[in-house]
Amino acid sequence: MHEPAVAAVLLLAALLASVAGMGWLALSMSVHAQQVWGATLSANAAKRLRAAGALALFVALVLCLAVDHPTMASLVWVMGLTAAAVGVAMALAWRPRWLGVLAPWVRVRAAGR
Amino acid sequence: MMQSFRQAMAWLHTWFGLVLGFVLMAAFFFGALSVFDREIDRWAIPSTRFEPQPMPSYEKILRPAFERMQPLPATVDAMRPRVNGPMPGRFDTVVSWSAYTTHRDPVLQLFAGYEVPNAKDPEEAIWADITIDPRDGTPLPNDRLKVGSGFFYPMHYGLTLDWKNLGIWIVGFSALMMLVALVTGVVMHRKIFREFFTFRPGKGGLRSVLDLHNLTGVVALPFHFFFAFTGLLIFAATYYFPLGHTQLHELHDLHAQVEARETGLPHERAGVPAGLADVDAMVADAQRRWEAHDKAGDVGFLVLQHVGDANGYVSVYRAGTDRIALVGDGIHFKASTGELIREDPAPTATGRVAEFLTGLHLQHFRHWLLRWMYVLGGLLGAMCIATGFLFFVEKRKRQHAKQGLQGARVVDALAVTTVTGMVLAALGILFANRLLPDDLPARGDWERYAFWGAWLLALLHAAWRSAPVARGLANPAWREQCTMIAVLAAGAVLSNWITTGDHLLRTIATGYWPVAGVDLTLIAGGVLAALTAITLKRRAALVSTSPVTEAETSHA
């Protein structure tokens, strides 16, 4: 469909969107927020992160569909979700602070659990 | 054990997962390698290290090659029991001649099927196949083992156990058990969303292993489910539920007759000899027709049916390089005149579903990112099974040590054999492939012996070193085989350099990625194995004998 360079950029963007999406979904869970910031977020902040995560995953799907025939784009998207989830899980296991990059507006709150 | 639904499912997951897990390791690992089967073939057969080629001219290249083909003596011998009477010296009545190529194939594989006179089954056919260089028609010697597509690939779906298709049945049953393990796994591990990203390496022992087992299972759950399921579907109608040739063969034959009438593609020979028109012109015509439908594409599959007969026809199929279907958009011509008989209509809804499900598994499309993600999925599956073994042993070995039982030891030795041992076997065949003399007769057979020999040695080593497991400790074979993997992987890369001169700097500079990719993967695997061996050595040095508390896990 597109020339290879354009396709590569779009697919890279899709992967990044998937990583952001999976990351935000992880951060919306209190156990992982604890790992990254040492504190849990408010219920509203968690809800916003979950919404952002879902939206990012949807954007990834749209980007995949822009590159390939739908029969292949759907597979690229699903496998991209897997790869992104593995990446986020490994970050949480070994370098949890790095995931803070995805939500730099969050300030660590010592109180308010 | 079976007191509740959850307990029954947990029992199933543990015991059927354990036993069939050994087979599933092979299916997942060799399946992951099969994603790049043709690239491994390039590494293993240096004379094929050139660029992928399109389907060549019938008149210049294919016809002379087809006309020379005859079944191998071994194939003729295998056919003897199915024939009433003597076997002919030559087979001349052609059922079909065909050639199949994808965007990754430098060499071309040709198939020829012949009628068998006096066969017990009137539909019986005997087959021959050769591989040629499509640029000039030179055949590849037939004992060159295609280590990727001719060994690793059949290994993953049938363990190369061909007697009565036993291997296909064993792998099929384990694929079904994979589905069972996935469903029962979800039943056991209800918090699949809450613990979706959970991996706690710091906790050590059972908790970490279980976390990794759950993670690799859940995060790639769609992949694991769909690959096991579609794998079963691919073989279902032919091997597992062959109703079309048994209970429902009358319906099958009825359909074949009706279809032959409706499509104008005769099922049988007429018995009247006829010539062959210009096939290259037919292929060009087919390509023009695809372009007219906005579907310009390469020829993926060319079939000549009932060659030499008045009922003969030529079918040209478009390669599914840009979509999930393997081949499609077939256009059929009358062989003797070249006139169009039929353009295949768009597939039915069910046909599209079948194309999607089989195509997603067999992957003949061009999409390098998706291919690598498939490798990731396969390796995650292998990790899921391997961590399952580790969990099983870890959970029981201290208990077995106290009770003087050997169960954990046996499972651990088998686990070493199917995890690191299997990698050693794969490296063994690649290493032998480079080191055996080029002109050794039956070279392919010797390469296979090297594979099975390496695996057997890994089993013996694992068993011999497993005594500590019976005392509740770790088996040193794990780190010893990791070290061997690192050494053999380096050896394989070096042997490619020494025997072919295609070292990494040259293959990367010229952009010949099939060979560069295999070498780089070997190096990456070797490095990973070396790091694992070092970590395991370090851990062994700090061995503590504190008992594992029951609170570490609440699973069955």
Add this chain to the structure above:
Amino acid sequence: MSRTLASSPTPRLHLAARIAAAVFGGYGFAWGIVAAGASLMFAAGMDFHDAEFLASLLGVLAFLVVFLWAFAARRLWVVWTVLAGGGALLAATGSFVQSLLV
């Protein structure tokens, strides 16, 4: 509600019988699904290979479901009756439909 193995006189035999029911009974039942499914869908006008494929798909899923059920079910005789009996009935349906069409 107790169907523990310990309450059975020969627990090993009972387990073997359950495994046999799941594997062989399950296969027979799946075969029946494919037979009835393929023949009925073909009779309804579907292309034969499409019907064969769809029926195989249902057969594989059916095998998965009944395999799990064979281990979850309380009474083994129910499992054998449904799988062997049901499988035979479905297979017979397939042959019957075939006889009407050929």
